[in-house]
Amino acid sequence: MDIITVLKALSNDKRLKILQWLKEPKKNFKSTHCDIEKDGVCVGLIEDKIGLSQSTVSQYLMLLQQAGLITTSRKGQWTFCRRNEKTIKELIKTLEKL
Amino acid sequence: MDIITVLKALSNDKRLKILQWLKEPKKNFKSTHCDIEKDGVCVGLIEDKIGLSQSTVSQYLMLLQQAGLITTSRKGQWTFCRRNEKTIKELIKTLEKL
DNA sequence: TTGACATATCGAAAAATCCCGATATAATAG
DNA sequence: CTATTATATCGGGATTTTTCGATATGTCAA
Numbered sequence: 001m002d003i004i005t006v007l008k009a010l011s012n013d014k015r016l017k018i019l020q021w022l023k024e025p026k027k028n029f030k031s032t033h034c035d036i037e038k039d040g041v042c043v044g045l046i047e048d049k050i051g052l053s054q055s056t057v058s059q060y061l062m063l064l065q066q067a068g069l070i071t072t073s074r075k076g077q078w079t080f081c082r083r084n085e086k087t088i089k090e091l092i093k094t095l096e097k098l
Numbered sequence: 099m100d101i102i103t104v105l106k107a108l109s110n111d112k113r114l115k116i117l118q119w120l121k122e123p124k125k126n127f128k129s130t131h132c133d134i135e136k137d138g139v140c141v142g143l144i145e146d147k148i149g150l151s152q153s154t155v156s157q158y159l160m161l162l163q164q165a166g167l168i169t170t171s172r173k174g175q176w177t178f179c180r181r182n183e184k185t186i187k188e189l190i191k192t193l194e195k196l
Numbered sequence: 197t198t199g200a201c202a203t204a205t206c207g208a209a210a211a212a213t214c215c216c217g218a219t220a221t222a223a224t225a226g
Numbered sequence: 227c228t229a230t231t232a233t234a235t236c237g238g239g240a241t242t243t244t245t246c247g248a249t250a251t252g253t254c255a256a
Contacts, residue, residue, distance in 0.1 A: 003114070004109060004110070004111050005113070007105055007108050007109040007114075008109040010105050010109075011102060011105040011106045011109045012102070013102050016101070016102070016105075016196075019106065019196065020196060023196065058159070062175070088193070092190055092193050092194060095189065095190050095193070096190060098114075098117065098118060098121065098188070
């Protein structure tokens with residue numbers, strides 16, 4: 001985990017929002033075509049909710065992924081996202097020692 | 099505490115370094131003219147150590163202060179800095195709930 | 197009050213971030 | 227194979243961040 005990369009990724013209210021939403025995917029997203037609990041949240045659902053362009057969301061998710069804050073998995077035509085609690089815990093541990 | 103302001107302030111390795119140094123002022127700074135333990139660390143000591151211009155350091159400290167991460171107090175010609183543990187704890191709490 | 201030291205503020209160049217629309221790619225339905 | 231849907235990537239304009247040198251301000255000592 002690169003602490004600066006992680007902190008930068010979090011330093012944006014839209015990206016922070018995404019991470020918050022992904023904490024409780026079922027509560028925050030509704031899908032007709034997939035099981036959010038099981039699969040995760042697909043990119044399109046985030047796009048619909050956040051009020052940013054498709055390309056921006058795609059780039060933000062890539063950023064969050066590179067920081068290790070989310071993981072993504074492609075299933076057919078969809079890319080599913082979940083939080084990566086490991087990095088979030090690591091971040092908190094690092095900040096506690098800071 | 100504005101979480102985005104705090105995260106932005108932390109998202110820079112020099113500023114993070116300053117905050118780390120201020121965790122153990124006595125270990126990280128030597129002063130001839132003041133009692134670090136009692137007064138805090140004066141701006142000049144940070145300037146000497148960090149390898150940035152005086153103006154940049156002054157601005158970074160202002161930024162950290164505005165984020166609530168440090169407090170400063172003027173004593174005579176010196177400005178002394180200390181960590182503000184309150185905000186750091188608040189940040190950690192917020193991230194734990196995130 | 198004048199000089200020396202400590203710090204703050206100003207103005208700006210360079211780099212990074214934010215965010216978009218257009219376009220590319222990948223997968224599926226028909 | 228082709229159109230449609232989902233996502234990724236490219237190129238770029240606008241804004242913010244990074245960092246500096248120059249200058250201003252504030253304080254003390256002589």
